[in-house]
Every structure is written in C-alpha cells, then in structure tokens.
Amino acid sequence: MSPGRVAWNDPPGGFHPASAPDYLPLPRLRELQLQRLQGVVARAHERVPLFRRRMEERGLDPGALRALPDLGRLPFTVKSDLRDTYPFGLFASPMEEIVRLHASSGTTGKPIVVAYTKADLEVWTEVMVRTFAACGLHRGDIVQNAYGYGLFTGGLGAHYGAEALGATVIPTSGGNTERQLMVLQDFGATALCCTPSYFLHLVERARELQVDLSRLRVGVFGAEPWSEAMRQRIQEESGIRAYDIYGLSEIIGPGVGAECAAQDGLHLFEDHFYPEIIDPVTGEVLPEGAEGELVLTTLSKQAMPMIRYRTRDVTALVSEPCRCGRTLRRIRRIGRRSDDMFIIRGVNVFPSQVETALLEVKGTLPHYQIVLTRAKGLDEMEVKVEVTPELFSDKIRELEGLHRRLEAAIDHVLGIRAKVTLVEPRSLARSEGKAKRVTDLRSV
Amino acid sequence: MLRQLSLFLENRPGQLRAPCEALARAGVDILTMSLADTDQFGLLRLVVRDAERGRRALEEAGMVVNVADVVPIEVDDRPGGLAAVLAALDEGQIGVEYMYPFAAGPRAGKAAIVFRFDDPPRALAAVQARGLRVLDESELVAKKL
Numbered sequence: 001m002s003p004g005r006v007a008w009n010d011p012p013g014g015f016h017p018a019s020a021p022d023y024l025p026l027p028r029l030r031e032l033q034l035q036r037l038q039g040v041v042a043r044a045h046e047r048v049p050l051f052r053r054r055m056e057e058r059g060l061d062p063g064a065l066r067a068l069p070d071l072g073r074l075p076f077t078v079k080s081d082l083r084d085t086y087p088f089g090l091f092a093s094p095m096e097e098i099v100r101l102h103a104s105s106g107t108t109g110k111p112i113v114v115a116y117t118k119a120d121l122e123v124w125t126e127v128m129v130r131t132f133a134a135c136g137l138h139r140g141d142i143v144q145n146a147y148g149y150g151l152f153t154g155g156l157g158a159h160y161g162a163e164a165l166g167a168t169v170i171p172t173s174g175g176n177t178e179r180q181l182m183v184l185q186d187f188g189a190t191a192l193c194c195t196p197s198y199f200l201h202l203v204e205r206a207r208e209l210q211v212d213l214s215r216l217r218v219g220v221f222g223a224e225p226w227s228e229a230m231r232q233r234i235q236e237e238s239g240i241r242a243y244d245i246y247g248l249s250e251i252i253g254p255g256v257g258a259e260c261a262a263q264d265g266l267h268l269f270e271d272h273f274y275p276e277i278i279d280p281v282t283g284e285v286l287p288e289g290a291e292g293e294l295v296l297t298t299l300s301k302q303a304m305p306m307i308r309y310r311t312r313d314v315t316a317l318v319s320e321p322c323r324c325g326r327t328l329r330r331i332r333r334i335g336r337r338s339d340d341m342f343i344i345r346g347v348n349v350f351p352s353q354v355e356t357a358l359l360e361v362k363g364t365l366p367h368y369q370i371v372l373t374r375a376k377g378l379d380e381m382e383v384k385v386e387v388t389p390e391l392f393s394d395k396i397r398e399l400e401g402l403h404r405r406l407e408a409a410i411d412h413v414l415g416i417r418a419k420v421t422l423v424e425p426r427s428l429a430r431s432e433g434k435a436k437r438v439t440d441l442r443s444v
Numbered sequence: 445m446l447r448q449l450s451l452f453l454e455n456r457p458g459q460l461r462a463p464c465e466a467l468a469r470a471g472v473d474i475l476t477m478s479l480a481d482t483d484q485f486g487l488l489r490l491v492v493r494d495a496e497r498g499r500r501a502l503e504e505a506g507m508v509v510n511v512a513d514v515v516p517i518e519v520d521d522r523p524g525g526l527a528a529v530l531a532a533l534d535e536g537q538i539g540v541e542y543m544y545p546f547a548a549g550p551r552a553g554k555a556a557i558v559f560r561f562d563d564p565p566r567a568l569a570a571v572q573a574r575g576l577r578v579l580d581e582s583e584l585v586a587k588k589l
Contacts, residue, residue, distance in 0.1 A: 387452045393510065400482060423458075426506055
C-alpha cells in the first residue's frame with residue numbers, strides 16, 4: 001500500500017480505498033480471519049439448529065476454535081443442506097433483519113434460497129467494488145451490466161458494486177442481443193459484465209451488424225467456467241481485456257474472488273471468505289498448492305453464515321505474492337467440478353477435458369456424451385459426438401479424418417484412448433437444465 | 445451441375461428408411477443414390493427431382509442435410525465409354541472423389557438398384573418371401589445388349 005495516495009482514481013497504481021484490505025500484511029489478515037471465524041462459528045452454533053446439531057454430534061463447541069487450521073475439524077456443509085432446509089432453515093437472523101432474498105434457478109428441484117442483512121449487502125457491495133477495481137475499472141467508466149437481474153445474484157451484485165465504485169451503470173440485464181449492442185455503442189460503454197460465452201455471441205453479432213465496440217475496454221466475465229484459450233480468443237477478437245470473476249450464491253454471489261491486471265489467478269477476498277482445498281473423495285484438507293475441491297467459510301455473513309461449504313469447484317490455492325501487490329491468496333481458474341469427475345482405468349477425468357479436446361479439433365463444441373462401460377474387467381470410454389452441420393461433409397475421407405482427429409485429441413488431452421462414435425445430429429438426449437454428459441454403465 | 449443431398453447415417457439397421465419415407469411423403473422422386481459405408485457410419489447421397497423440396501422434407505424430418513454440387517457426365521454406353529471420360533479427366537489432372545451411376549432397369553417403368561447385404565442368402569429369402577422380384581444377372585445383361 002502506498003500511504004498518502006488518497007484519490008483512488010489517480011493515475012495507474014492507485015486503488016479504491018475499499019481495496020485496502022487486498023493489501024493487508026499477512027499476520028494482520030490471519031489475525032482478522034481468526035477473529036471473524038470465531039464469531040461466525042459461534043453465531044452459526046447459536047442460531048442455526050443444523051450447524052449446532054452437527055457440531056454437537058462430533059463433540060465440538062465453538063470455543064475449541066483456537067487457530068485457523070482448527071476449522072478442519074468442523075463438518076462440511078453441502079448444497080443438499082440448503083435444499084433440505086428450504087426455504088429459510090439456515091437463516092441466522094430474524095426476518096425483520098433480513099432485507100434481501102435471492103435464489104438459485106433450481107434446475108434439479110427446489111431452488112436454494114439465500115438471505116442478506118443490511119450489513120451483508122454492504123459487504124457484498126464492498127467485495128464487488130474490490131472486484132471491479134481489481135479489473136481496472138474506476139469512476140468515469142461506463143459499465144453495461146448484462147448479468148440477469150432478479151433472483152439470480154449476478155445482476156444486482158454487480159450493479160451495486162459498480163455504482164459504489166462511482167462508475168456509470170447501465171442495467172441492461174440479460175438477453176436481447178441487438179438492444180445490448182445498440183446500448184453498448186450509443187452509450188459508449190467502456191466495460192461489460194456478462195458470461196464469456198455471451199460476450200463471444202455479442203462480438204459475432206456486432207461484426208454482422210457493423211456495431212462499433214471500440215470504446216469497450218474491459219470485460220468482467222463470470223457465472224460459467226472458461227479457459228485461458230477462450231480468454232486469448234476474446235482478447236484477440238475484441239481488443240478488450242477480459243477478466244475472470246468468481247462467486248456463488250451460497251457464499252454471497254459474485255464477489256468471492258477476482259482477477260487483477262496480472263490475469264494470473266483470482267484473488268479471494270479472504271477477509272470475508274476463508275478458503276480450504278480438500279480431497280473431494282476423502283474430505284481431507286490438502287497442503288497449499290495442491291489441486292482439489294474449494295471449500296469456503298463465510299467470515300462476516302450475518303443472515304446466512306456458511307461453515308465449510310463444499311463448492312464442488314476444483315482448483316488450487318496460490319500463495320506466492322502476486323505482481324499486483326495484493327497479499328490475498330489466489331485460486332487458479334476454475335474449469336472443473338468435482339461432482340463431474342469420473343475415474344477410468346485409475347485416471348481422474350473431467351468432462352471439461354473431453355470438451356477441451358473436442359474444441360481443439362473444430363473450434364466449436366458439438367453436442368456429446370460420454371459412455372463408460374466395462375468389458376472383461378477393463379474400463380472402456382466411448383465419446384459420442386453429434387455430426388453437426390459444421391462437422392458434416394459428404395466425403396468419407398473427411399469424416400474419417402475428423403473421426404481420427406477426435407480420437408487423437410482425446411488421447412492427447414486425457415492420455416486415455418477413447419472410442420469416438422460419430423452419431424446423427426440431434427440424436428443425443430437433451431436435458432432441460434445442465435447437460436448430463438456422463439452415462440456410467442459399469443457395474444460395480 | 446446437379447444438386448446432391450447427403451445425409452449422415454449411423455451404421456445400424458433401419459437407418460435408411462426414415463429419409464426415404466420423408467422424401468416419399470413429400471412426393472420427391474429419387475433419381476439415383478449411393479450409400480457409402482465404413483465400419484463407423486454411413487453416408488447416403490441422393491439426387492432427387494426437386495432438390496430444394498427434398499432438402500426441406502429431410503430437414504423437417506429432423507435430419508441434417510449437406511448440399512453439394514455434382515457433375516453428371518454423359519458416357520457412351522459401350523466398352524471403353526467410361527474409360528474415355530476418365531482419361532479426359534486424368535489428362536486435365538482432375539481427381540474423382542466418388543462416383544455412382546444412374547441406373548435403368550430391364551423393364552419399362554422399372555429401375556434396378558443393386559444392393560449389397562451382409563448375409564445375401566438370408567436377404568434373398570426375405571425379399572422373395574415378400575413377393576419382390578429379384579433380377580438375375582442374365583436379365584440385366586440381356587437388357588444391356
């Protein structure tokens with residue numbers, strides 16, 4: 001931190017005062033974390049029956065939490081706990097203190113509901129200010145917010161953060177591509193918030209409609225996993241800087257972590273969210289730097305504290321100092337989820353790796369399905385790939401070449417031989433929510 | 445130039461029926477066709493009387509249709525007729541990706557299509573049991589002479 005720098009919109013190097021905690025000396029940060037952790041665990045124990053019961057079952061009481069690693073003794077919280085206590089069972093504040101409710105889309109049944117007190121909203125706004133500041137935004141920027149407004153946390157979370165930063169916010173919400181483009185051009189937006197895949201769609205339409213996006217400087221992209229390759233493509237095609245942000249409703253919404261100018265991992269706002277990395281199978285806490293499932297504990301949430309929430313997102317913690325000077329630890333970009341993982345012939349495989357391979361071959365992702373079988377004690381993996389109009393040729397040797405390249409790419413990316421089967425367009429089952437990519441027919 | 449429609453088919457029994465029925469429903473006449481196969485998949489190529497209507501009929505039946513231009517070349521119906529055309533293409537350094545003939549049958553109003561089956565005796569029995577006429581070689585040869 002450079003003391004004496006008061007105006008956050010000074011030339012590069014300055015930062016918004018809200019970003020000060022990003023630069024806390026580590027001993028001070030750890031002390032703050034422990035203090036807040038003790039408070040939040042005590043609150044959860046006192047006010048949320050589920051947390052109290054689970055701690056008592058293990059003979060734990062909040063007073064036993066003397067150091068940060070002691071957190072590892074507390075039980076995990078998982079998504080089904082939110083569903084099982086639907087709608088308000090995990091609330092730690094009376095309704096008269098709760099000023100906002102959000103909910104997930106509930107693609108697999110009842111949605112999950114999350115709550116905020118006034119203080120929680122202030123924290124949320126603060127971490128979103130820090131998110132935008134890390135992405136290089138400041139007062140004077142015109143931020144078009146195309147995250148959906150409503151029950152989804154993305155829209156309002158980004159909205160209040162950008163406003164509190166002092167930027168000009170255009171709350172377009174999601175959808176209506178041509179209108180988005182008209183506003184982007186006519187209002188001269190310098191920054192855009194949306195999912196990375198939607199941005200690519202916007203760029204494509206902008207080219208067709210000859211919309212001028214030259215004033216756009218920064219993209220704040222989240223709400224879905226994306227790869228470094230996709231960032232390169234976005235930056236090359238549009239000339240903007242594309243930043244990855246991270247968050248989930250169960251913890252607060254967007255604002256859990258964000259990339260800085262270094263674009264080398266996402267800083268976690270550790271003074272509000274405490275991270276652990278665990279082995280997704282054993283639940284054991286892994287040493288720093290190891291890849292595993294991210295577990296988050298909220299350190300300041302009042303209305304809905306979360307203790308050791310299993311995010312199912314697979315990443316690794318990076319504690320080496322960042323070029324930007326922030327002392328906050330970073331997580332590696334998230335491209336996989338632990339609940340998607342399957343093991344074949346002893347190797348851990350994620351559908352995202354299969355996607356990477358398919359993308360490598362043709363640049364567009366066809367509809368696909370992974371089928372696992374076991375023949376004579378040996379695991380077999382078949383990848384069914386729909387022949388889309390882009391992949392289709394009337395020449396046998398081109399289709400055979402495509403088939404060979406798909407098999408080679410999977411072998412190359414996964415280190416596993418898979419049988420690729422080209423199947424007719426639209427022949428693979430579609431699901432209304434998230435695509436079900438893996439069918440495991442192996443009998444255990 | 446002729447417009448050719450092609451379809452990707454999975455290599456399993458029954459896959460040819462749907463496109464042919466879709467064309468039948470739309471009243472689109474098939475002039476000739478070729479089925480290329482690999483152990484992985486099949487490729488059905490069709491020349492129909494109204495390519496645009498054929499394409500729409502197939503697409504409405506949920507199929508993905510590839511449209512390509514093919515070139516019908518007249519060949520003298522005598523020994524060496526095809527060889528002469530191929531010699532001309534070769535001299536022009538034009539490679540042939542694939543080819544298939546238009547076929548005429550031995551009787552007026554009938555066309556002859558040559559099928560290849562996995563199990564010819566079983567197929568023959570099944571076809572004859574349904575009252576379909578299987579041409580023998582001599583008939584086709586006689587017609588040609």
